[in-house]
Amino acid sequence: MPEPLSSDGAISPAGAGGAMDLAMAEGASLEKAPGGPQGTGPAGRPRSLWSDAWRDLRRNPVFIISGLIIVFLVVISLWPSLIASGDPLQADLDDAQKGSGPGHPFGYDPQGRDVYTRVVHGTRTSVTVGVCATLGVALLGSVLGGLAGFFGGWWDSVLSRITDVFFGIPVVLGGLVFLSVVTSSTVWPVVGFIVLLGWPQIARIARGSVITAKQNDYVQAARALGASNSRMMLRHITPNAVAPVIVVATIALGTYIALEATLSYLGVGLKPPAVSWGIDISDASPYIRNAPHMLLWPAGALAVTVLAFIMLGDAVRDALDPKLR
Amino acid sequence: MLLEVRDLHVEFHTREGVAKAVNGVNYSVAEGETLAVLGESGSGKSVTAQAVMGILDMPPGKISGGEILFKDRDLLKLKPEERRRVRGQEMAMIFQDALSSLNPVMTVGEQLGEMFTVHRGMSRKDARTRSVELMDRVRIPAAKERVGNYPHQFSGGMRQRIMIAMAMALEPSLIIADEPTTALDVTVQAQVMDLLAELQRELNMGLILITHDLGVVADVADKIAVMYAGRIVETSPVHDIYQAPAHPYTKGLLRSIPRLDRKGRELYAIRGLPPNLLHIPPGCAFHPRCPMAQDVCRTDVPPLYRVSDGRRSACHFWKETLDAR
Numbered sequence: 001m002p003e004p005l006s007s008d009g010a011i012s013p014a015g016a017g018g019a020m021d022l023a024m025a026e027g028a029s030l031e032k033a034p035g036g037p038q039g040t041g042p043a044g045r046p047r048s049l050w051s052d053a054w055r056d057l058r059r060n061p062v063f064i065i066s067g068l069i070i071v072f073l074v075v076i077s078l079w080p081s082l083i084a085s086g087d088p089l090q091a092d093l094d095d096a097q098k099g100s101g102p103g104h105p106f107g108y109d110p111q112g113r114d115v116y117t118r119v120v121h122g123t124r125t126s127v128t129v130g131v132c133a134t135l136g137v138a139l140l141g142s143v144l145g146g147l148a149g150f151f152g153g154w155w156d157s158v159l160s161r162i163t164d165v166f167f168g169i170p171v172v173l174g175g176l177v178f179l180s181v182v183t184s185s186t187v188w189p190v191v192g193f194i195v196l197l198g199w200p201q202i203a204r205i206a207r208g209s210v211i212t213a214k215q216n217d218y219v220q221a222a223r224a225l226g227a228s229n230s231r232m233m234l235r236h237i238t239p240n241a242v243a244p245v246i247v248v249a250t251i252a253l254g255t256y257i258a259l260e261a262t263l264s265y266l267g268v269g270l271k272p273p274a275v276s277w278g279i280d281i282s283d284a285s286p287y288i289r290n291a292p293h294m295l296l297w298p299a300g301a302l303a304v305t306v307l308a309f310i311m312l313g314d315a316v317r318d319a320l321d322p323k324l325r
Numbered sequence: 326m327l328l329e330v331r332d333l334h335v336e337f338h339t340r341e342g343v344a345k346a347v348n349g350v351n352y353s354v355a356e357g358e359t360l361a362v363l364g365e366s367g368s369g370k371s372v373t374a375q376a377v378m379g380i381l382d383m384p385p386g387k388i389s390g391g392e393i394l395f396k397d398r399d400l401l402k403l404k405p406e407e408r409r410r411v412r413g414q415e416m417a418m419i420f421q422d423a424l425s426s427l428n429p430v431m432t433v434g435e436q437l438g439e440m441f442t443v444h445r446g447m448s449r450k451d452a453r454t455r456s457v458e459l460m461d462r463v464r465i466p467a468a469k470e471r472v473g474n475y476p477h478q479f480s481g482g483m484r485q486r487i488m489i490a491m492a493m494a495l496e497p498s499l500i501i502a503d504e505p506t507t508a509l510d511v512t513v514q515a516q517v518m519d520l521l522a523e524l525q526r527e528l529n530m531g532l533i534l535i536t537h538d539l540g541v542v543a544d545v546a547d548k549i550a551v552m553y554a555g556r557i558v559e560t561s562p563v564h565d566i567y568q569a570p571a572h573p574y575t576k577g578l579l580r581s582i583p584r585l586d587r588k589g590r591e592l593y594a595i596r597g598l599p600p601n602l603l604h605i606p607p608g609c610a611f612h613p614r615c616p617m618a619q620d621v622c623r624t625d626v627p628p629l630y631r632v633s634d635g636r637r638s639a640c641h642f643w644k645e646t647l648d649a650r
């Protein structure tokens with residue numbers, strides 16, 4: 001078999017000289033277009049996933065509108081007296097169920113309290129419950145789910161079965177059972193209950209995205225170059241697995257606010273004298289025919305708030321999920 | 326001897342049964358030497374390398390026998406933490422697809438620099454300087470400007486250079502390159518191979534080059550090990566094997582390379598399919614596909630016959646194979 005392999009001709013065509021020329025050519029073309037294959041940014045400026053997402057978000061009207069609403073809600077939940085100087089608990093039965101009048105644009109509730117003041121002060125409750133419950137759920141869920149996804153084995157099996165059990169609990173029924181024994185009028189029992197029931201949802205998503213990220217070649221490559229478990233988790237897996245958790249948590253924040261109102265409406269969430277839109281809706285519902293304003297204002301505030309967070313979640317998902325782009 | 330793999334056995338426990346991926350592999354690499362491991366998909370070449378690196382997924386994988394001697398220490402007897410310290414510092418691995426082997430959310434400078442900050446305890450600033458030096462060394466144009474770029478901003482060849490730079494960072498004594506050029510354009514393949522060979526000479530490293538491309542091997546390898554169904558079927562100094570293969574499988578591989586002087590004629594193909602690792606044929610695993618198979622091949626597993634100095638062939642009819650060219 002003379003010359004059994006004509007590799008020089010057919011397979012590796014470039015000799016040493018040719019290789020150098022090609023290296024130069026490749027380098028030159030790179031310098032001209034350093035923006036890379038996507039090439040949307042100003043030439044040569046490195047872009048990360050997060051700066052890319054931020055650029056997308058800034059141009060998205062849905063994000064701008066929902067973001068402005070949320071900033072407004074957060075500001076008035078921190079300083080409600082900025083726009084409502086009255087006392088949400090001050091009641092005068094003479095004013096009960098009255099419509100709007102000067103200085104009282106939303107009228108009075110069945111106890112003769114100012115609806116406008118109560119709606120404004122109720123924001124703090126909703127935002128606190130939403131933010132705290134979401135933080136708790138996201139932390140607990142992503143730590144437990146993330147570890148299960150990374151290590152697998154028996155811990156993963158146990159955790160998956162536990163999440164199955166929690167998914168089987170009807171939320172409202174669970175709330176009626178757990179919260180009816182609580183007498184505190186603070187937001188914490190409600191937050192605790194939502195965290196208890198909400199973490200399996202995030203845990204499942206975190207587990208899934210960690211498993212996906214773990215299988216990436218770069219995690220294997222990092223391992224082959226001597227990275228430790230904790231380094232692989234923190235540097236290589238977490239940044240690549242956190243996006244779905246953020247998206248779901250943002251959308252969940254809106255639903256948790258609605259859940260607090262639902263539970264308060266049913267009388268097991270927040271309890272008077274706490275100020276909550278759910279309580280106000282509940283108080284006003286018997287009078288819906290005679291004095292609908294007492295119900296419509298807190299219900300409207302609730303709807304706008306929930307909608308704003310869900311819209312924000314949608315916008316964030318669009319920005320973080322490259323497949324939709 | 327730098328690395329000596331002795332009678333290595335690796336199994337995968339699956340639902341369908343035990344897949345015997347590696348069945349008694351022996352090979353060795355000295356300082357400054359290049360061993361090319363050739364074989365089809367599923368021949369066990371990558372699994373052997375993963376076992377050497379200690380990045381085999383266990384379970385489902387299991388090393389069921391053998392020794393991996395690296396600088397006279399049996400790696401299989403080291404504790405996980407000691408083993409991790411060997412990776413990156415003393416041996417490193419380069420993967421097939423450099424885009425997926427680099428973390429998309431970290432700049433290449435961060436990823437290169439980590440090798441120094443984590444393993445050598447350097448400051449971030451020093452690590453960055455070293456990263457630029459490394460990028461220069463693997464001939465990335467304008468390294469200083471590009472050190473802050475993300476992997477997707479580089480071309481395929483440049484990304485593979487960065488992977489090579491990461492593997493070389495701590496000047497290990499052994500590099501395993503798992504199909505380092507398969508994902509690249511033919512024009513870039515030669516440059517990357519040249520670079521790898523040059524760095525290997527400079528640092529006097531051992532190199533294990535895993536490939537299924539005989540053309541890549543011819544120029545850079547010192548010796549070749551051909552694998553089939555988890556066994557080494559032929560080992561040889563590189564030139565002898567191209568002149569006169571001593572195993573029918575090697576012969577089939579060489580004949581199935583497209584050649585310019587046979588343009589227009591039908592391309593040879595080894596008939597049949599690689600064996601199912603769950604049911605490896607008895608006797609010589611290659612016998613169902615072998616044009617020379619006799620009764621003895623169906624019953625007796627061929628040992629590695631000595632053909633000449635440095636040459637071994639696991640074929641009962643190696644003499645006939647040599648003569649029949």
